[in-house]
Amino acid sequence: MKIAIDRQEGTAVVTVSGRLSSAEADLFQQQLMAGLDDKPTAVVVDFSELKFITSAGLRVLILAAKRARSDGYYIYLCGMIATIREVFEVSGLLRIFIVHPSLEAGLAAVKQDVGESVV
């Protein structure tokens, strides 16, 4: 697993690649939470390079979503391969996360949402 967090103005763009299972989840949690500590206005997680996710990875995303909600912003997931999307579908997480087809679409959604909320 590789994680990169890139800041584009107020938006934290998190790229996760490889496998995200219980062995890697702690590191993912540490890094993602550190990213949230910087008080972003939105978090975009790019999954296009992610090959595999288990419940341990889902748990980190849920924690992050709760944190984001209490801090007043959203987490945008984007670019999932079909098998990962199915995990989200089966686990009912599509009810709490909106998944965008690509990083560009995710960033555009952020622009729209954050823009609207400012106005």
Next chain:
Amino acid sequence: MVAQVLDLRLAAIAERVRAVVGPATEPISAAAATLAAAASATAVADEISQIGKAARLLVEMVETCLPEMEEDGSIETTCSRLRHDLRTPLVALKGYGELVLEIATDEGLDAVSAALGPLLEGVADVMVAIERALPAMSHAMAVEEGSEGDGPGLASYPSGRVLVADDSQANRDVLVKYLSREGHDVVAVADGLAAVEAVFEQPFDVVLLDMIMPGMNGDEVLKAIKAEPRLRLLPVIMISALDALDSIVRCIEAGAEDYLPKPFNRVLLRARIGACLEKKRLREVELSYLRAVEKELTIAREVQRSILPKAFPAHRSLAGHGLMDPAREIGGDFYDFFALDDDRVGIAVGDVSGKGVPAAVYMAMVRTQLRATALFGLSPAECLYRLNDHLSADNAEGMFVSLFYGIIDCGTGVFTYANGGHNWPILLRADGSVEWVKGTDDLLVGVIHGSAYHNAALELAAGDSLFVYTDGVVEAIDSAEAEFGKDRLAAVLADKAGLAPEMLCGGVLTAVRTFEGGLPHSDDLTCVAVRFLGGQADASRFEMRIANAIAEISRLISAVQAFLLRREVAAETAYPLAMAVEEAVANVIRHGYADSEPHAITVRLACDGGQWIAEVVDDGVSFDPTTRVSDNGGFHIGLLLIKTMVDEIEYIREADCNRLRMIKSSPRSRMPPP
């Protein structure tokens, strides 16, 4: 001709040694003489005489230096041998010199101390002179010497049993003296074979092995030690000349812990032996800790297993089997099945996020709460909803469970289920066709307070099976990191259609483990198979046995209501009938027994023409309600109520049992709506 040229080169080497090293030995001889003459030196007389002997040997070796060609005909090997030989007296001089210096300093022998400075300096000079006269190919290790003497921050190390193997008597003596003084228990042997014998026969904490010994070299002894499983962790330090870098590297690769350059530096020797012993001690602490953790995990695993139901509830139209194969690390899978009443069986499979003891504890909590909720007879969606509210109320760790819970109605074959983020189960039809039991895409349980859960239903025909499983099945991977996957699972099951539930579970387990090809699995593997054998011959009857406990009443009544609902009995009949049963049973439980032993109460419902008949049978004290209605006291208010609810009551005492029949002719008697 060639031999003559070589001889000339050997003679040139000898000449260089005499010219370069010779003068450097003079201060040593002088210092040795001063030492021998020093007053009050009796405490160290033995050591000083050894110093004198070594000094004379050194001078003699330099003067009579006559190198011989080594067997491999290499000048480099010859020089290496010569360097090795010349260092032998130096090792003794340095070793005894430092030892005497320490004793002399401790005991205030100033004259002795004064003479030792020039002696040790002389040794260092001769070392340099030898390097100049016989330059080694490899100088990579020449940085080792440096921290001479007992510098500041002298560390203290644990003591232990040390084996020293060195063919040089002088080296052995020095090491034994050094190490004994450090508080170690030292055994010294003179060759490799004796070293091997010693380590196989006696316990040691660390072994010091000279690289070059007659018969069996140090590296061969090292290999013998590392090849023996029970000695594999015994640390071995190689003793070697600085220029033997290649062989040192080979030994480190072969499992040696460290190396020690000759001549010995006391600080280095103490540090390396100390580090080995410290490491060994820490390893032992760690091992005992690991054993304790392992033991706790075994207990946790046992707890996890003991929570699983022992057997599928016996039922004439249902067979089932559950299986959990835990991963090495304890995980959070569980399954459960329980009879809700005589017609309905609940089946649950869950997988808790994460691993280890937290997952196991959470799993136990989920299973207990699910049972507590389910036994009230609530629908699957309602159970998940309540469970989710409990679990998400206080969940800082963000734990959750994917949970599938369904109820099979054995009378009708209807399977009602709710799916909180769990893998889609499989419906395996009797003919071998496979359908996915798709969820309502409801959220994992425990994540968000107030999440909605939905019921879904499907109909089972005789011979159909349900197969519910966890990630451990579909996410198992083979050596090429390919997943077992849903398609493979479906294919395995399709192949086994019509087999008993044990065979389905066992078959899937075997298929998954074969697929993994012996690789260790990181997740628990759980599966439950339930096979519907066909509806009951007479689905219009209801029978349930409960214990004589007030807590049993809600289970009974929810089963009665569910039965009447399935039979599409109108509420105006169903409600009073259920209420009459509840009153009758409550009366029996409260007042029917003269002892405090457990008793069974049987409740039956049957439709006979236009009438519904509810029957309550108990083995309590003889009591005929039909004759007791007008008695005073609260005791019989229940009886009055029953009389209001139903049209007729009949009582028989037979075979030491009370048999109360309550007859409701629908839909004549009117009841206020519930």
